[in-house]
Amino acid sequence: MSGPTVVWVLVGDLGRTGVPVALARMARWHAHTRTDAGATPVQLHVLAGRDGPLRADLAAATASVTVLEPAHRRSAATTVAAAAAQSGRPGAADRVRALAWRTRTRRLPAPDVVLVHGAGAWRIHADLADRLPPGHRLVVHLHELDEALARCIPADRRADFLGTADAVLAVCTPVADLAVAAGARPASVSVATVAADDAPVAAAGPASPRRPAVVSIGAPGWRKGTDRALAVAHELRRTHPEVRCSWVGGEPAPAERFAVGSSLPLAFHPSTSTPWQAAGPGTVLLVPSREDPFPLVVLEAGARGLPVVAAATGGLPELLGHGRGWVVPGHDLVALAEAVAEALDAPDDAAARGEALRFEVAARHAPAVVGPAWLAAVLGPLA
Amino acid sequence: MPAVGGPRPRVLFVGHDASRTGAPVVGLAFVRWLATQGTADVGVALLGPGPLEPHYRRAAPTTVAAPRPWAVDALARAVPGVRARRPRPAGADPQVVVANTLAALAPAAALDAPRLVCWVHELDGVAERVLPARRRHQLLPRVHRWVAAGPRVAEMLVSRWGLSPARVVTVPEFTDRRPEPVPGAPDRGVRVLGAGAGAPRKGIDAFVACLSDLATRGEVPPAAWVGGSPEALAVREAGADLRRVGIDDRVQLVAEVDDLGPWWPRHGLLLHPAREDPYPLVVVEAGQRAVPVVTWDTGGAADLLRAAGLAHLVAEPGDLVGLVRRVEDLLADEAARADAGRALQRATEVLVADQQAPFVWAACTEAGP
Structure with a gap:
C-alpha cells in the first residue's frame, strides 16, 4: 500500500470569514468521512498566511496547521521584509519573507497536491514556489470576483499563475468566467461550490413571534455593501419604523465611521460564530454586497429557512432565482429597500421562499454533497 | 496666563504639511493675513511638503522639515516613550507657536x-x-489656547476632552477672500460636484452610490469627484462601482487639481457626503460661489446649511436615498437652486480672512485663563 496523498492547503488567513470557513467545512467533512477500502488516504496540511479563530477547528480536522504570521501584527521576518520594502528593495523583502516562510514548512511532508484556497493565498504560493516539488498538482480554488482578485494577485502575475494551474475551481459561474478572462485555460476551469453548515437543530415548541428584523452579516466595508445596508435601514425607518436593522461582523473601520453622535438606524454587533442565534421568525437576511461570489451566510440562512434579499452579485442570482429569494441590482437602493419591505410585509411568501431555499441548500450544498465533488476536483487523477 | 507683549511678537506657525487640503489652505489664509497686518514677525515651519509650499514661502519665511528616516518613525510608533524630535526650525525663538492641526501639536x-x-x-x-x-493627555495641559474650526470641534474639545470652554475659541473655516466672477472662465459642464480626498471619510463612495442610484431612474447628470490619488483604494473602488453600473462615461474621478474653478457647477450643486468633516472648506467655497450644497448631518456643513435656513438640504448620516432625493429635487428646480445658492452665499460671506483671522490672532495674543 502506498503512502497517503499529501495535500497542502494554502489559505490567506484563519479568520471567521467566507474563504477560511468554507475550507473548515470541507476539512470537517473530510475528517468524518471514512476512506473507501483500497483508496489512498488523503492528508490535508493547512498553511495559513495569518492566524485566526478557525485554527482550532482546522487543527482538529486536518493533519497539521502551520501558521506563517500572527493574526494582528507582523512577525520579525515580515517586519524586516517591510523595512527592506520601504527602503526601496522589494526584491530583498520578498526573499526575506520567503526564506522565513519556507523555514516554517520544512518539517511538512512534500506535497503531491497544492491547493491554493482563495486568491488571498497566492502570495504564500509565490513565496513557497521554490520549496514545492516538481510535478506536484496545482489546484486553485477561486472565491473572488473582480476587485478582490485584482487586490490579491498582481495583474502581471495573474495569467501565468492561473494558466499553469492543473485545475482552477470556481465557486460560481461568474467566477469561472472571470478566471478564464484572467488567463486560466478554459479546459482547466470548473465550478466547485461551497457547503452550508451542519443542519441546525430546530427549536423546540412553537415559534414565538418576534419583532421583525433585518440582519446583514460580514466584515463591514465597501465590498460587503455596509453603506447600502445603512441606506436600506434609513428607508425602513421611514416606512417600517418597527423593524430592527443590524449588522453582525463588527464595527466599520475607523476611516468609515460616521461622526460621533450620529444616530444610525443600523446597529453594529461584533463578529460571532453564532450569528443566527438571535434570528427567528420575522428575520430577513439582507446581503447588499457589491462583490460576493457565493456568500456562506446565504447558505446558512437557507439551511434555517430564512428569507434572503440580496444584491445581484456572483452566484446569488442563480442560487436565489426561481422563487428562492429576492435579487435586485445592488445600486438600486430603493428597489433593495422595497424588496426587504416586501419580505417583511408578506410573511407567507417570505416563508415559502425561505423553504424553497432550504430545499435547494439541502439538495446541492450539504457538506455530504459538496465534499466528494470538491475532493475529486482537488485530487484529479490522484483520486 | 500672560498676554503676549511687545510691539511685534514673534510667531511661528507650524503646519503638518503644505497639501492642498482644508487646514493648510485655511492656515495659509491666516498667515497671509497676519503677514499683511504688520503686527507680528511671522515664520512658518512645515512638517511636510506639498503644493502650497511656494505660497507659504511668499507669505512668510518658511522652513520645511526634512523627512525623517522611516526607521526613526517606525521606532517612534512602535516603542512607547520613544519620541523622535524634529530639528528646530531656524530663526529666533518664537514667543507664540501656533500648531495648525492636532497632527502638528507634538512638534x-x-x-x-x-x-x-x-x-x-x-x-x-x-x-x-x-x-x-x-x-493627547500629555499634551493638553501645555496648550494655552485652543482654536476650534467650527462648533462641532469646540463641542469635542469641551464635552469629550474636558477642556474649559474659556480656553476654547470657535472660528469657522474661512477663505482668503470672496471669489470674483471671472467672465468667460472655463466650465467643465459638471452639474453634480464632489470634492475632497479620495477616502471614505470624505464620502467618495457615497457620492458614487448616490449617482448610481440616480442611474436607475434616468440619465445621470454630468458629475465629477475632484481630489484623491487614482491609486487610492477608495478611488479604485469608486471607479469599479462606476464601471459596474455603466456610468463611468458620465461621472469623472479627477485627481487633485490646482484650481477647482472650472469644476464648479453653474447649473448644479455640490454633493458633500462626508462621514466626518468639522467645517469643510469646500462647502464654504461653494457657498461663496452661490452653489447649493446637499450634505449629511455629520459636521459643519450641516450647521452651515441650517444657519442659512437650508435644513431641508441636510440628510441623516448614511441616508443615501435621502441624499439622492434632495439632489434630484434641486436638479429639477432651477429656482430652488438659485434660492439655496443665494442663502448659502449670504451665510458664507463673512467667512473670509479679514473677518475671521482676527479671532485666531486674538487667541494667539490675548491673556486667558
Whole structure:
C-alpha cells in the first residue's frame, strides 16, 4: 500500500470569514468521512498566511496547521521584509519573507497536491514556489470576483499563475468566467461550490413571534455593501419604523465611521460564530454586497429557512432565482429597500421562499454533497 | 496666563504639511493675513511638503522639515516613550507657536514657546488617528489656547476632552477672500460636484452610490469627484462601482487639481457626503460661489446649511436615498437652486480672512485663563 496523498492547503488567513470557513467545512467533512477500502488516504496540511479563530477547528480536522504570521501584527521576518520594502528593495523583502516562510514548512511532508484556497493565498504560493516539488498538482480554488482578485494577485502575475494551474475551481459561474478572462485555460476551469453548515437543530415548541428584523452579516466595508445596508435601514425607518436593522461582523473601520453622535438606524454587533442565534421568525437576511461570489451566510440562512434579499452579485442570482429569494441590482437602493419591505410585509411568501431555499441548500450544498465533488476536483487523477 | 507683549511678537506657525487640503489652505489664509497686518514677525515651519509650499514661502519665511528616516518613525510608533524630535526650525525663538492641526501639536509643543496655541481642524475619528488619547493627555495641559474650526470641534474639545470652554475659541473655516466672477472662465459642464480626498471619510463612495442610484431612474447628470490619488483604494473602488453600473462615461474621478474653478457647477450643486468633516472648506467655497450644497448631518456643513435656513438640504448620516432625493429635487428646480445658492452665499460671506483671522490672532495674543 502506498503512502497517503499529501495535500497542502494554502489559505490567506484563519479568520471567521467566507474563504477560511468554507475550507473548515470541507476539512470537517473530510475528517468524518471514512476512506473507501483500497483508496489512498488523503492528508490535508493547512498553511495559513495569518492566524485566526478557525485554527482550532482546522487543527482538529486536518493533519497539521502551520501558521506563517500572527493574526494582528507582523512577525520579525515580515517586519524586516517591510523595512527592506520601504527602503526601496522589494526584491530583498520578498526573499526575506520567503526564506522565513519556507523555514516554517520544512518539517511538512512534500506535497503531491497544492491547493491554493482563495486568491488571498497566492502570495504564500509565490513565496513557497521554490520549496514545492516538481510535478506536484496545482489546484486553485477561486472565491473572488473582480476587485478582490485584482487586490490579491498582481495583474502581471495573474495569467501565468492561473494558466499553469492543473485545475482552477470556481465557486460560481461568474467566477469561472472571470478566471478564464484572467488567463486560466478554459479546459482547466470548473465550478466547485461551497457547503452550508451542519443542519441546525430546530427549536423546540412553537415559534414565538418576534419583532421583525433585518440582519446583514460580514466584515463591514465597501465590498460587503455596509453603506447600502445603512441606506436600506434609513428607508425602513421611514416606512417600517418597527423593524430592527443590524449588522453582525463588527464595527466599520475607523476611516468609515460616521461622526460621533450620529444616530444610525443600523446597529453594529461584533463578529460571532453564532450569528443566527438571535434570528427567528420575522428575520430577513439582507446581503447588499457589491462583490460576493457565493456568500456562506446565504447558505446558512437557507439551511434555517430564512428569507434572503440580496444584491445581484456572483452566484446569488442563480442560487436565489426561481422563487428562492429576492435579487435586485445592488445600486438600486430603493428597489433593495422595497424588496426587504416586501419580505417583511408578506410573511407567507417570505416563508415559502425561505423553504424553497432550504430545499435547494439541502439538495446541492450539504457538506455530504459538496465534499466528494470538491475532493475529486482537488485530487484529479490522484483520486 | 500672560498676554503676549511687545510691539511685534514673534510667531511661528507650524503646519503638518503644505497639501492642498482644508487646514493648510485655511492656515495659509491666516498667515497671509497676519503677514499683511504688520503686527507680528511671522515664520512658518512645515512638517511636510506639498503644493502650497511656494505660497507659504511668499507669505512668510518658511522652513520645511526634512523627512525623517522611516526607521526613526517606525521606532517612534512602535516603542512607547520613544519620541523622535524634529530639528528646530531656524530663526529666533518664537514667543507664540501656533500648531495648525492636532497632527502638528507634538512638534509644536517641543519648541517650548512661552505660548502655545492649537488650531484644531479635526473631529474625533481623525483626532484619534493623528493624536492618540495617551499622547493627547500629555499634551493638553501645555496648550494655552485652543482654536476650534467650527462648533462641532469646540463641542469635542469641551464635552469629550474636558477642556474649559474659556480656553476654547470657535472660528469657522474661512477663505482668503470672496471669489470674483471671472467672465468667460472655463466650465467643465459638471452639474453634480464632489470634492475632497479620495477616502471614505470624505464620502467618495457615497457620492458614487448616490449617482448610481440616480442611474436607475434616468440619465445621470454630468458629475465629477475632484481630489484623491487614482491609486487610492477608495478611488479604485469608486471607479469599479462606476464601471459596474455603466456610468463611468458620465461621472469623472479627477485627481487633485490646482484650481477647482472650472469644476464648479453653474447649473448644479455640490454633493458633500462626508462621514466626518468639522467645517469643510469646500462647502464654504461653494457657498461663496452661490452653489447649493446637499450634505449629511455629520459636521459643519450641516450647521452651515441650517444657519442659512437650508435644513431641508441636510440628510441623516448614511441616508443615501435621502441624499439622492434632495439632489434630484434641486436638479429639477432651477429656482430652488438659485434660492439655496443665494442663502448659502449670504451665510458664507463673512467667512473670509479679514473677518475671521482676527479671532485666531486674538487667541494667539490675548491673556486667558
